[in-house]
Amino acid sequence: MSSQNIPASGLVTHRLTLQTLGTDDAAQLLRYQLENRQHLQPWEPFRNDEFFTLEAIKRRIEGMVHQMNEGNSLHLLIRGADGHAVIGECNFTNIVRGPFQACHLGFSVAASAQGKGLMYEALERAIDFFFGTYALHRVMANYRPENVRSGKLLKRLGFEIEGTARAYLKINGSWADHVLTSRINDKV
Template identity: 60%
Template sequence: MNTSDFPAEGIFTERVHLRMPRPEDAAALLAFQSENRAHLQPWEPFRGDGFYTLPATRQRLATMQQQMANGSALHLQLRERHNAELLGECNFTNIVRGPFQACFLGFSIGSRHEGKGLMSEALSAAIEHVFEHYRLHRIMANHRPENARSGALLAKLGFEREGLARAYLKINGVWADHVLTSRVNPDE
């Protein structure tokens, strides 16, 4: 899995344009993350003030480029199809090949865009692309039990609950339980 496997123009759905992040996206990404800091804080690792700076954002974008170049991740931005506003992100990370053929899915959407079906639309297209073009067998996505929105979205997308992991990830500075889900590629 590398960047050459993703169309240069990205993927278009009815309302969303999915594309890989670019170095010139640093200011827009920083604005998105700053605007949604409180909204995303309960679901993400602790982010100190240093996270919300242009140099740190540029470094994150460089790391994303490196991960995509070495085939260990596919990072995508969700942009409004007609005005290119940054709506959110989805990331297929920790890609493992060999007999496992799997990855983890993470996603976030701006608070102003929740409840409109945009993430469902975007993830449907992204997941199908990853299954078809990258030939992964399994995509895993984990969420905190109290994150009902993410749980409902994953169920709608065909992810099945596989268990509960106690103190699984350190989220917002505290070890948090997570519901483990996955979706298996029916063609692999």
């Protein structure tokens, strides 16, 4: 299965549209990342100034599109009610088949969109689509212990804590512990 299974109109919720990331989205994704640079900085790897250029984002998007075409990931942009402004991202990456049948979920939301239930709405729709279309058994999502919002969101979405990994990812220049969670697809 691949991202081509998403309707041209995207995955629609009551207040949002989730659309597959494409090269024509570079300027809008760059705007989202620049506007939310400080907001997202504590939760992401260190990003130098070159990361926030149109050329760099185009290269990253080309790589993401290639991974989607290979069936190894699904990258979605979350747009608000106007259908234009990017207010978040949702990524299913590291898709592994065989006996594992799993992937990792990553997500971010604009500072201006926090606290409105939008990420819950987006992820609920994306996970339902992903489980139904990709037929994976497990989606894993990890978060820093101090990121209370992400922890509450994942719990509300049905993710269960499986443990803690010490010095799991290098975030904002330092190795950081992460809480490991997953949600099981009981339909496969």
